[in-house]
Amino acid sequence: xxxxxxxxxxxxxxxxxxxxxxxxxxxxxxSTYLAWYQQKSGQAPRLLIYGASSRLxxxxxxxxxxxxxxxxxxxxxxxxxxxxxxxxxxxxxxxPTFGQGTKLExx
Amino acid sequence: xxxxxxxxxGLVKPSETLSLTCTISGDSFTDxxxxxxxxxxxxxxxxxxxxxxxxxxxxxxxxxDPSLKSRVTISVDTSKNxxxxxxxxxxxxxxxxxxCAAGFVRDLFDYWGQGTLVTVSS
Numbered sequence: 001x002x003x004x005x006x007x008x009x010x011x012x013x014x015x016x017x018x019x020x021x022x023x024x025x026x027x028x029x030x031s032t033y034l035a036w037y038q039q040k041s042g043q044a045p046r047l048l049i050y051g052a053s054s055r056l057x058x059x060x061x062x063x064x065x066x067x068x069x070x071x072x073x074x075x076x077x078x079x080x081x082x083x084x085x086x087x088x089x090x091x092x093x094x095x096p097t098f099g100q101g102t103k104l105e106x107x
Numbered sequence: 108x109x110x111x112x113x114x115x116x117g118l119v120k121p122s123e124t125l126s127l128t129c130t131i132s133g134d135s136f137t138d139x140x141x142x143x144x145x146x147x148x149x150x151x152x153x154x155x156x157x158x159x160x161x162x163x164x165x166x167x168x169x170x171x172d173p174s175l176k177s178r179v180t181i182s183v184d185t186s187k188n189x190x191x192x193x194x195x196x197x198x199x200x201x202x203x204x205x206x207c208a209a210g211f212v213r214d215l216f217d218y219w220g221q222g223t224l225v226t227v228s229s
Contacts, residue, residue, distance in 0.1 A: 001173065035215055037157075044206055044219035045149075045157065056217070088157055092214035095173060098157040 002027055002091050004099035012107040019076040021102045023089035028069050033093045036065055036074045039101075040085045048087075049074065081106075109133045109144070111207050111220035119201075119227050125194040129207030129220055132188065145213050148181060148192045150203040151222070158203070162214050163190060170214070197227045 003026040013019055023034070031052040037045040047056050049065035052072055062077040076083055084106050089099040114128040127148070147162035161171035163181045171179045175194070183190040194201060204224050208216035 037216075039157075044222055045216075046219075047210075047215070047217050050212070050215055090157075090159075090215075092212070095170070096159040096162075096214045098159065100156045 001095060002029060002093065002097050004089050004091060004097055006087075006089060006099035006102045008102060009100075010103045010105060012105050013079055014107045015079050015081050017079050019074075019079055019083070019104055021074040021076075021087055021104070023067075023072040023074070023099050025070045025072070025091060029072075029091045029093065031068050033091050034065075034067070034072050035090045035092060036063075037088045037090065038083075038085050039088065045088065076104075079104075109209055109218040111209060111218055113205060113207050113220045113223040115223040116225060119197055119225060120229055121198055121227055122196055125192070125197050125201065125225055125227075127192045127205055127207070127223065127225070128189050129191070130189050131209070143211065144209045145211070145215075146181075146183060146190045147208050147210075147214060147216060149206045149208055149216070150201075151206070152200075152203045159214070160192065160194075160205075164213060199227050201225070202227045 005024045007022045034052040036049040039045040048059050053065045064075045066073050084104050086101045086103050088101050110132045112130045119125045148160040150158050161179050161181050163169045178195045180193040204222040206222045207220045210217040
């Protein structure tokens, strides 16, 4: 099983700032199979990024993904009030797994 | 646009079988649409992260989380626009919000139901 470790656990920032979220895998993940989801309180997760760096249609371009191998990053270039949520990475290879999540909160 | 809705059994007793159904709808969804999608179940214990339970593919094949494999069955009923999850021998550790989900790529979930809380308690 591939274990995904996200850091930090909680990130406190202000609207307008840049957010950088990390996802590290216990073994190499093909970039084709790394995704990022956003989950707001009381809601289902929402797919943002797939294939490590491809944005789903309709996702604002302030969201970007990068990385390869065991290290992946989700960047939100300029935080909007609606971006404060929990973010999960997922590898969707042979046996999918999720990271434990990073909570992005308003400072 | 695909819409998914979980059934809501609510409370299940320890050692019993949890059964959930996901009803599929959408403006252009028909029987012919099934092969376009992959279907899955994910759960989220209260205050915790997401856990993939398993998936079923248009080929009929299934894939389950290794830690749950002995207790899980996922099936599709195309005639009723539904797919289902059965989880046997439940314990309190199975208490969670259960989501059904679907996507165009294996185990990548574009569409999600709203989730249903299942509590395991006597």
